[in-house]
Structures are given as C-alpha cells and as structure tokens.
Amino acid sequence: MENQTKTCLECGTPIKGRKDKKFCSDQCRNAHNNTLNSDVTNAMRNINNILRRNRRILMDLTPNGKAKVHRDKLVEKGFDFNYFTSNYVTKAGAIYYFCYEYGYLPLQDHFYALVIRQEYTES
Structure with a gap:
C-alpha cells in the first residue's frame, strides 16, 4: 500500500495523526462546517x-x-x-x-x- 499524505479539507496542509482525520485543527474543522452550513445566497439568507x-x-x-x-x-x-x-x-x-x-x-x-x-x- 502506498503511503499517501492526506491534506486538510479546509486549508490543504498535510495532516498528521489518525488515518481518518480530515482536518489539521479544530479551527479548520469549524471553519469548514460553518462554510457548509452557511446560507449560500442572499435569497436563502433573506428567507x-x-x-x-x-x-x-x-x-x-x-x-x-x-x-x-x-x-x-x-x-x-x-x-x-x-x-x-x-x-x-x-x-x-x-x-x-x-x-x-x-x-x-x-x-x-x-x-x-x-x-x-x-x-x-x-x-
């Protein structure tokens, strides 16, 4: 199996630690989830x-x-x-x-x- 370095979904920096880790820090995890859950358009925000x-x-x-x-x-x-x-x-x-x-x-x-x-x- 090839040794592939995973990168943070938010900032792209290499991740160290568990295999299933997706973010390099709690700050990146929170920022990513806030982006996903934000109102994408002004129309959605207004409604x-x-x-x-x-x-x-x-x-x-x-x-x-x-x-x-x-x-x-x-x-x-x-x-x-x-x-x-x-x-x-x-x-x-x-x-x-x-x-x-x-x-x-x-x-x-x-x-x-x-x-x-x-x-x-x-x-």
Missing part, C-alpha cells in the same frame, strides 16, 4: 431571516400555547404570510400554517388562532 422573524412573532404572541389575534397585530409586528415552513390539514379541511413549531389558523373576520405544535414541545 431564513423572514422565517425566524415570523417564528419570533408567533412565539411572542403565544405565551400560553394558544392565542387569538387579529391580522393587523401580526402585520404591525412585521409578520409575512407568504413564508412558512409547513402546513397541516385537519380532517375537517382547516389548514394550519407553521413557522417551525408555531402555527396559525385563519379564522373569520381576519382573526387567527395561534398554536404550538405539541409534538415539538414535549420532551
């Missing part, structure tokens, strides 16, 4: 920021797990109804929209029922 803001707004308005608010209050806080992470359709056909574990259900007269998805909050 993730909107989703986080939507979640934060829902969280602030739902301190006890459930609430009912008017659309104007959500809009006033900067909520963007175009962005959500998932939806849930009930047996009756109602559609809950979720920003991670916080959700909202459109009601009559521009009101919304706010909820927390229980399966995410139970440990």
Whole structure:
C-alpha cells in the first residue's frame, strides 16, 4: 500500500495523526462546517431571516400555547404570510400554517388562532 499524505479539507496542509482525520485543527474543522452550513445566497439568507422573524412573532404572541389575534397585530409586528415552513390539514379541511413549531389558523373576520405544535414541545 502506498503511503499517501492526506491534506486538510479546509486549508490543504498535510495532516498528521489518525488515518481518518480530515482536518489539521479544530479551527479548520469549524471553519469548514460553518462554510457548509452557511446560507449560500442572499435569497436563502433573506428567507431564513423572514422565517425566524415570523417564528419570533408567533412565539411572542403565544405565551400560553394558544392565542387569538387579529391580522393587523401580526402585520404591525412585521409578520409575512407568504413564508412558512409547513402546513397541516385537519380532517375537517382547516389548514394550519407553521413557522417551525408555531402555527396559525385563519379564522373569520381576519382573526387567527395561534398554536404550538405539541409534538415539538414535549420532551
């Protein structure tokens, strides 16, 4: 078997130590993983920021797990109804929209029922 010198995936310097080692230091490992996990484009970064803001707004308005608010209050806080992470359709056909574990259900007269998805909050 040929003796091949492995190089760090981040900086390219030769690696000493274990055979399966991929990085020369914790700093290079962290830098590499931060690059992989970063938002690649401005569009992704902007969408993730909107989703986080939507979640934060829902969280602030739902301190006890459930609430009912008017659309104007959500809009006033900067909520963007175009962005959500998932939806849930009930047996009756109602559609809950979720920003991670916080959700909202459109009601009559521009009101919304706010909820927390229980399966995410139970440990």
